Amino acid sequence: MSESRTSAHPTHARRLLAPQAAxxxxxxxxxxxLAPIVWGTTYLVTTEFLPPDRPMTASVLRAVPAGLLLLLLAPGIPKRGWRLKTAFLGVLNIGLFFPMLFVAAYRLPGGTAAVVGAAQPLVIIAMSTAFGWGRTRSLQVGWAFVAVIGVALTTMSSTVRLDAIGLLAAAIGTVxxxxxxxLTKRWGVPPNTSPLNSTAWQLLFGGIVIAPLIPIVDDGPWAIDAQAALGYVWLSVIGGAVAYALWFRGARSLPATNISLLGILSPLTAAALGWIALGQNMTGVQCAGFGIALLGSIAGQWPSRR
Incomplete structure (x- = not known):
């Protein structure tokens, strides 16, 4: 009797399930x-806790220990047919992204790099549309533009210095x-495999790609005291293992545009910490931009829902 009622009223069944899905x-x-919010602390931790001029060292120590930690929690080797995919995702999300991020940070004002990074939702929309992997409603596209404008107002200063290599690095990192x-959304994870295992191997592959860059790029003194050790632990355990586990979990389950709009929270967190912890002033325009970017990030989560 109950089965016949459910099949006879599919709309009613969907209504009962809708609150649970929401x-x-x-x-x-x-x-x-939480992931981009944690990543927004990277600038503060790097400048206040870590040895200077060692960006690739910080990247490797952020990725490899985090990958090993997650591998202890979810042991195993990627299945055949997924090893190349996992390595490729590790290069895209970690191995290529981290070095490009640091090159852009060194050669561009932070605001310029943040604006280029904030365009990531628009890149995802264009990519998904071009390959026929999904369509984004026009309202969500509008919120993505609003978020980019808000980040621009929040982070840009009156002095803007553009560098071709820095802009190229920021663009490559964003893409x-x-x-x-x-691809994380499209491929998912292998059957009967823990998502933490996939995240662990992405971090490990990414760290392996970055490691050879340490003697080429890093030229600062190598000195670890208690303060630096605390900074590396934060970047690896919280900013690496925990943040990436949450981020990739969301990337596999949520629409790609939605998850990328959450990335707007990273430069906003960095701006807020700069104001609160480092005493950096924020003008009225920057405060307004902060609110606009936050509105775009939050409002952009809703249009895709039915």
Missing amino acids: SSTLGLTAAAA SMATGIV
């Missing part, structure tokens, strides 16, 4: 949002991460 989506979104998000 609650699950909200939980995934909130958990994924690399955007491609990684789209």
Whole structure:
């Protein structure tokens, strides 16, 4: 009797399941949002805790220990047919993205690099549309533009210095991460495999790619005291293992545009910490831009829901 009623009224059944689905989506979104918020602390931790001029060292120590930690929690080797995919995602999300991020940070004002990175949702929209992997509603495209404008107002200063290599690096990093998000969503994880295992191997592959760059790029003194050790632990355990586990979980479950709009929270967190912890002033225009970017990031989560 109950089965016949359910089949006779599919609309009623969907209505009963809708609140559960909405609650699950909200939980995934909130958990994924923690990742860019944590990543927004990277600038503060790097400048205040870590040895100077060792960006590739910081990248490797952020990725490899985090990957090993997750591998202890979810041991195993990627299955055949998935090893190349996992390595490719590791290069896109970690191995290529991290070096490009640091090159852009060294050669561009932070605001310029943040604006280029904030364009990631637009790159994902264009990529998904071009390959026929999904369509984004026009309202969500509008919110993506709003978020980019908000980040520009928040982070740009009156003195803007553009560098061709820095802009190219920022653009490559943005496209690399955007491609990684789209493919993570499209490929998912192998059957009967823990998502943590896939995340662990991506971090390890990415760290292996970055490691040879240490003697080429890093030229600062190598000295680890208690403060530096605390900074590396934060970047690896919280900013690496925990943040990437939450981020990739959201990237596999949420629409690609939604997850990328959450990335806007990273430069906003960095700006807020600069104001609170480092005493950096924020003008009225920057405060307005902060609110606009936050509005675009949050409002952009809703149009895709039915």
